[in-house]
Amino acid sequence: MSEAPRHVVITGASAGLGQALALAYAGPEAVLGLVGRNAERLAVTAELCRQRGAIVLLGRFDVATEASALAEWLRAFDQAHPIDLLIANAGVASTLVDDRDWEDLARSRSVLDTNLYGTLHTVMPVVPWMRARKHGQIAMISSLAAFRGMAISPAYCASKSALRAWGDSVRPLLAKDDVGLSLIYPGFVKTAMSDVFPGDKPQLWSPERAATLIQRKLQAGADEIMFPRLLAEGIRWLNMLPPRLADWILERLSLAPAKSL
Numbered sequence: 026m027s028e029a030p031r032h033v034v035i036t037g038a039s040a041g042l043g044q045a046l047a048l049a050y051a052g053p054e055a056v057l058g059l060v061g062r063n064a065e066r067l068a069v070t071a072e073l074c075r076q077r078g079a080i081v082l083l084g085r086f087d088v089a090t091e092a093s094a095l096a097e098w099l100r101a102f103d104q105a106h107p108i109d110l111l112i113a114n115a116g117v118a119s120t121l122v123d124d125r126d127w128e129d130l131a132r133s134r135s136v137l138d139t140n141l142y143g144t145l146h147t148v149m150p151v152v153p154w155m156r157a158r159k160h161g162q163i164a165m166i167s168s169l170a171a172f173r174g175m176a177i178s179p180a181y182c183a184s185k186s187a188l189r190a191w192g193d194s195v196r197p198l199l200a201k202d203d204v205g206l207s208l209i210y211p212g213f214v215k216t217a218m219s220d221v222f223p224g225d226k227p228q229l230w231s232p233e234r235a236a237t238l239i240q241r242k243l244q245a246g247a248d249e250i251m252f253p254r255l256l257a258e259g260i261r262w263l264n265m266l267p268p269r270l271a272d273w274i275l276e277r278l279s280l281a282p283a284k285s286l
């Protein structure tokens with residue numbers, strides 16, 4: 026993408042990385058569509074973005090359960106302000122309390138509903154509009170957890186891995202219509218989500234630092250954005266090891282649940 030995107034939609038903009046991204050894109054030329062569930066937190070992000078000169082439209086939706094209403098809102102936004110950049114960022118975490126804990130079907134489904142289907146609910150409606158215009162960029166926030174399942178968060182790893190596989194699959198199809206698809210793989214970013222993560226958080230980045238890097242790389246049209254580099258390299262290396270050895274290392278790094286008492 027050569028020109029800076031003016032019409033930008035971001036889900037999960039009420040907190041954390043989504044809020045930092047909203048602020049990064051806020052400016053006098055920008056029209057931002059910000060989606061989240063929590064009205065008070067969304068209003069705070071909106072006010073901060075307006076102070077930077079952006080026009081802000083808010084959509085209060087649960088991306089997992091309100092697909093139709095979200096699609097309608099996206100349509101209205103897109104008709105008034107054809108979307109240049111869509112960032113599907115909303116997500117939830119799930120971690121095991123200890124090694125006797127288990128994500129049953131309901132818990133697993135709820136994580137996949139938000140992280141996988143919530144993302145698809147966001148992206149799917151916009152794809153045909155961007156393809157018809159032969160313009161636009163879609164960014165999906167996955168995680169470095171997409172590259173290796175970790176015993177501390179099975180459903181989360183599965184959801185982020187599914188985004189990776191889906192995104193890699195559709196990228197060449199969308200490229201035929203000049204629509205970009207970028208997958209973003211953060212390591213640990215200091216937000217409410219990582220605050221409650223029980224394991225070690227090596228190389229924790231601030232949301233502002235993460236948002237700045239993401240914005241710069243998206244502007245350059247990157248297909249993949251991974252950070253921090255050392256952690257990303259470490260996960261690549263881990264995948265070359267026999268699985269049990271990799272499991273053992275992850276346990277040493279406290280990326281496996283604590284032993285039950």
Ligand SMILES: NC(=O)c1ccc[n+]([C@@H]2O[C@H](COP(=O)([O-])OP(=O)(O)OC[C@H]3O[C@@H](n4cnc5c(N)ncnc54)[C@H](OP(=O)(O)O)[C@@H]3O)[C@@H](O)[C@H]2O)c1
Binds near residue numbers: 036166
């Ligand atoms: N923090 C990390 O270390 C880290 C690392 C790798 C990847 N990520 C990914 O980065 C993304 C942002 O995470 P974060 O760390 O910024 O988390 P966060 O501070 O907990 O913020 C999550 C955001 O997603 C929204 N959200 C969650 N479920 C939603 C739903 N069903 N419908 C609509 N909005 C929903 C929340 O909205 P409400 O405020 O309205 O609930 C909030 O705005 C996630 O996809 C996460 O998996 C984070």
